[in-house]
Amino acid sequence: MCVVSDPLYKIFTTPACYYCNKAIEIAEQTSIPYKVLPKTPENIELLRTMYIDFTGQPPDNPTLTYPRIFVGKKLIGGCDDFTQYAEDCLGGLCS
Numbered sequence: 001m002c003v004v005s006d007p008l009y010k011i012f013t014t015p016a017c018y019y020c021n022k023a024i025e026i027a028e029q030t031s032i033p034y035k036v037l038p039k040t041p042e043n044i045e046l047l048r049t050m051y052i053d054f055t056g057q058p059p060d061n062p063t064l065t066y067p068r069i070f071v072g073k074k075l076i077g078g079c080d081d082f083t084q085y086a087e088d089c090l091g092g093l094c095s
Contacts, residue, residue: 009034012047012068019079020067026082030090039066 009032013020027034039047052058054073069076069085076085 007033008072010037010050010070011035012037012039012051012066012070014039014066017066023067023069023079023082026079026086030086032090 009027011020011023011027011034013024013036015038024034024036037043037047037050048058051068054070055075065078067079067082069078069082076082
């Protein structure tokens with residue numbers, strides 16, 4: 001399902017992550033409103049708390065895997081999932 005009430009996309013990232021950068025590129029190519037939430041030692045617990053709030057459960061891996069993309073509080077998934085979502089729900093990707 002592609003329609004959600006909160007159109008802000010949240011992209012949980014980690015430094016020097018190829019797939020995180022690719023997810024950000026997809027967000028830019030499709031001109032969606034998004035916010036990057038980078039993992040830092042200072043905010044890892046905040047990101048875990050947000051993940052639990054969004055999904056109702058802790059992440060499978062206590063350290064999370066990146067990127068994790070949400071629209072509103074709906075988990076889209078990682079970069080491959082976001083690529084497919086962009087094709088299905090956001091009018092495709094630029095070449």
